[in-house]
Amino acid sequence: MSRYTGRCACGAVTATIAGEALTVRQCWCRQCQQIAAGSPTTNAMFATDAIALQGDLATTSYVAASGNTLTQSFCGTCGTQVMGQSSARPQFRTIRLGFIDAPNDLAPQVTIWTEDAPPWAVIDPALERFPRQPPPPPQRN
Template identity: 75%
Template sequence: MSYTGRCACGAVTLAIAGAPITARQCWCRQCQQIAAGGPTHNAMFATQDVTIHGDLTGHHYVAASGNTITQSFCTACGTPVMGQSDARPQFRVIRLGTLDAPHDIRPLMAIWTEDAPAWAAIDPALEQFPRQPPPPSIPEPS
């Protein structure tokens, strides 16, 4: 399984050589700020499966989880491309909007739901976590 993607202007491209570990909808306040008030939609991949070409700039902050998060954006157009946590260097969290369509990835869970605004429409079929869920494990190669 593989995926490709790009930012809005095409200056940053992605090649992903593996299946997602999981996919999430995140309602934390920082994600709401970069997603114009709604959640971000993200797929988590093994770091070694993700190749990114082009110039990214990063913003670092300490999240409510206590982890230092780096949000990476295209330097040319500002498209959010990726997030990563210092606590989980084995993962790269790719914004679903950067992946070339069509793709088969959809969120399986909603996280940080306690930060969601009262008007948020969270799919009841998604597994929900009020805060940070336990970290997923990387499947063993077959």
Template identity: 60%
Template sequence: MIRNGRCACGKLTVSIDAEPVGTRQCWCRQCQQIAAGGPSHNAIFPSEAVSFTGPLASSSWTAASGNTLTHWFCPECGTQAYAQSSARPHLKTVRFGMIDEPHGLKPEVAIWTEEAPAWARIDPSLEQYPQQPPAPAPKD
């Protein structure tokens, strides 16, 4: 299935030609900051399956995992596009909000749950990790 998407202003587009190797809801403090206090919702794809057209800006920092995390976004409207970890350059973590609906994706795992605020409601049916989980295994 090919998925397409765009940022809020439409100047940045994405085309994804693969199924995700995993989907996650992330409660780390950095994701809470970029997601206005809640978690980020992400689909992880092989890097070569994801292509962007249009302007991209980035910022990087050392994540709680100890890896350098680079977030890519539209410099015009600020829409978060994807993230990439120095530990996993073969993967791109695309934000659900960047992908056109209906994309059919939902979180399979909640991560960094120990950093979730006390008011957070985490679906108990999700596999949960208090911190960074292992890298997702490739799907057949």
């Protein structure tokens, strides 16, 4: 049974996610700001094997400030951001909250790469903060 479902704006890419989110993060790195119109991305991290994607994804990869290769996946038809994955953590995928059909219970817990946030950024003081790359979350059984 899926815990979450997701779809892009045009419906060409869909997903079912069987597991619970390991963490929900807002990322202020410059690459995330570029894909989120200047704001952070908000991402739920899931175990890779909990995610079943249908449809064709377009991807772009680059070496991030962390030194890891990041691959960003999106719908090649409508451009909806779907997920990111890091070469350092192949056991996880970060699913963009905008892709998830009903992400209402996936509130951010952590904000990362705060040193890249613009001076006007409003960051919830209740969130755990990391100026750069955080340690990986523990994998739940």
